[in-house]
Amino acid sequence: MTATIQATRPGMTAATREITGPAGAPLVGNTLQLQRDPLGFIMRVATEYGDVARYRLGNVTFNQVSHPDGAQRILQENHHNYIKGDMFDILRQLAGDGLFTSEGDLWLRQRRLMQPAFHRRRIAGFGEVMTGRTLDMLARWDQRADTSQPLNVAEEMTALTMAIISETMFGAHLDTDTHAVSEAITLLLADINFRFQLPFYPSLRWPTLRNRRTLAAMRTVDDVVLGIIEQRRRSGEQRDDLLGMLMEMVDEETGQGMSDKQLRDEVVTIFVAGHETTAVALTWAFYLLSQNLGAEAELHAELDQVLAGRAPGAADVPNLRYTRMIIDETLRLYPPAWITNREAVAEDVVCGYRIPAGAVVAVSPYVIHHSAAWWPDPDRFDPQRFDPDTPHDRPRFAYMPFGGGPHQCIGNTFALMEAMLLLATVAQRYRLLLAPGAVVKPQPQTTLRPAGGLPMLLQSRTESQG
Ligand code: HEM
Numbered sequence: 136m137t138a139t140i141q142a143t144r145p146g147m148t149a150a151t152r153e154i155t156g157p158a159g160a161p162l163v164g165n166t167l168q169l170q171r172d173p174l175g176f177i178m179r180v181a182t183e184y185g186d187v188a189r190y191r192l193g194n195v196t197f198n199q200v201s202h203p204d205g206a207q208r209i210l211q212e213n214h215h216n217y218i219k220g221d222m223f224d225i226l227r228q229l230a231g232d233g234l235f236t237s238e239g240d241l242w243l244r245q246r247r248l249m250q251p252a253f254h255r256r257r258i259a260g261f262g263e264v265m266t267g268r269t270l271d272m273l274a275r276w277d278q279r280a281d282t283s284q285p286l287n288v289a290e291e292m293t294a295l296t297m298a299i300i301s302e303t304m305f306g307a308h309l310d311t312d313t314h315a316v317s318e319a320i321t322l323l324l325a326d327i328n329f330r331f332q333l334p335f336y337p338s339l340r341w342p343t344l345r346n347r348r349t350l351a352a353m354r355t356v357d358d359v360v361l362g363i364i365e366q367r368r369r370s371g372e373q374r375d376d377l378l379g380m381l382m383e384m385v386d387e388e389t390g391q392g393m394s395d396k397q398l399r400d401e402v403v404t405i406f407v408a409g410h411e412t413t414a415v416a417l418t419w420a421f422y423l424l425s426q427n428l429g430a431e432a433e434l435h436a437e438l439d440q441v442l443a444g445r446a447p448g449a450a451d452v453p454n455l456r457y458t459r460m461i462i463d464e465t466l467r468l469y470p471p472a473w474i475t476n477r478e479a480v481a482e483d484v485v486c487g488y489r490i491p492a493g494a495v496v497a498v499s500p501y502v503i504h505h506s507a508a509w510w511p512d513p514d515r516f517d518p519q520r521f522d523p524d525t526p527h528d529r530p531r532f533a534y535m536p537f538g539g540g541p542h543q544c545i546g547n548t549f550a551l552m553e554a555m556l557l558l559a560t561v562a563q564r565y566r567l568l569l570a571p572g573a574v575v576k577p578q579p580q581t582t583l584r585p586a587g588g589l590p591m592l593l594q595s596r597t598e599s600q601g
């Protein structure tokens with residue numbers, strides 16, 4: 136293959152480098168190396184083969200882009216050239232044409248329509264639900280406090296963020312219907328994980344037991360969500376939950392709101408995109424605090440000073456500076472959305488490498504966040520890196536837990552407020568200690584979670600202080 140290809144299109148620089156990567160086995164390519172140690176493998180690809188390097192999984196070649204400038208080229212500057220393509224089909228079966236899976240004009244129209252619903256001012260109203268459900272969880276936790284019975288914090292956080300997204304979506308009443316949606320979505324998310332790992336599993340057209348269960352869960356989601364939409368349309372009832380906001384959005388050009396099908400797809404997308412990511416971030420935050428007692432003490436000092444024992448609310452968020460630094464640093468070390476893929480429509484040049492039309496590119500926040508070029512001593516937990524008063528000269532895309540460019544996470548304000556309120560509410564009352572003997576290892580699936588959960592012991596803070 137020739138290493139020097141002259142760029143032909145405006146905006147493209149000349150490609151001068153050849154994309155290389157680790158040797159793979161016949162047929163499966165690098166699949167076994169990746170499965171053995173996924174994060175170690177993608178880090179090695181970046182450090183040994185350069186800013187753009189390739190590996191092959193079965194018949195798909197991935198071009199891993201590990202430089203912030205490359206990420207910026209793909210996700211922002213030349214984003215029109217990079218589509219989500221077939222790789223998002225598994226998710227499309229569930230989320231249809233929601234914001235996460237749609238492309239082109241439909242995506243743009245929906246993004247413009249939905250953006251105002253995620254504005255800081257509108258989201259602030261959800262602070263009470265976030266803190267309230269956390270306090271409910273703590274009431275359950277109380278019996279476990281100061282015992283030797285561990286809690287699986289990963290599971291607890293997932294259940295908590297699911298309860299919060301259900302309530303912010305459908306309003307105050309968490310009845311059997313909305314509970315059924317939560318359960319069905321939890322099952323469908325596990326199913327998506329399974330299908331990503333076993334892409335050759337028979338498609339939904341085949342009546343296997345798993346497929347029948349998946350289809351039944353999808354029917355539950357459709358019946359309940361479409362039922363709630365229809366009932367709200369019929370009654371003309373207007374509510375200030377997320378669904379209410381989505382229903383009131385009108386396209387300025389056409390004067391039209393969303394169809395029932397589009398609303399259903401957006402509701403499901405928000406459920407899927409909007410709870411496990413935050414749950415995983417919180418899980419890692421508790422783990423990191425248990426390993427970094429200085430940071431934990433500083434967090435406690437801030438909570439005691441800002442909140443003085445009362446439960447936090449949305450208005451406290453700007454004052455919880457160190458809490459935010461902990462969340463930012465957690466999202467750097469363990470970005471829940473650890474990788475995102477795109478497909479090039481036309482040829483492009485990224486960091487001096489030629490990306491041919493049709494090529495798959497993989498941008499990994501995990502890899503970029505662990506690069507010593509932008510993050511000295513990259514594996515060390517150091518919230519100070521995010522001190523707002525300390526200037527830094529990192530490129531914008533050196534830190535990208537919420538992605539970047541026009542597809543950047545629409546829920547980032549929601550997620551940060553939720554993560555901060557939940558962390559503050561729990562840490563105000565408890566220290567979470569890693570259960571003796573627990574081995575914690577990140578497992579990259581659709582999100583980056585600790586393999587097998589996170590067993591922790593609860594210690595009351597009054598107990599530990601007194
Ligand atoms: C810590 C929590 C979260 C993380 C780390 C996260 C991360 C991301 C990332 C990296 C993307 C871009 C993916 C890509 O470009 O391929 C994204 C998109 C998205 N996220 Fe989040 N997210 C979080 C929470 C949320 C929440 C709470 C919501 C909704 C309430 C949400 C809704 C969405 C949606 C709808 C998109 C698609 C946006 C578009 O393509 O226009 N996310 N998220």
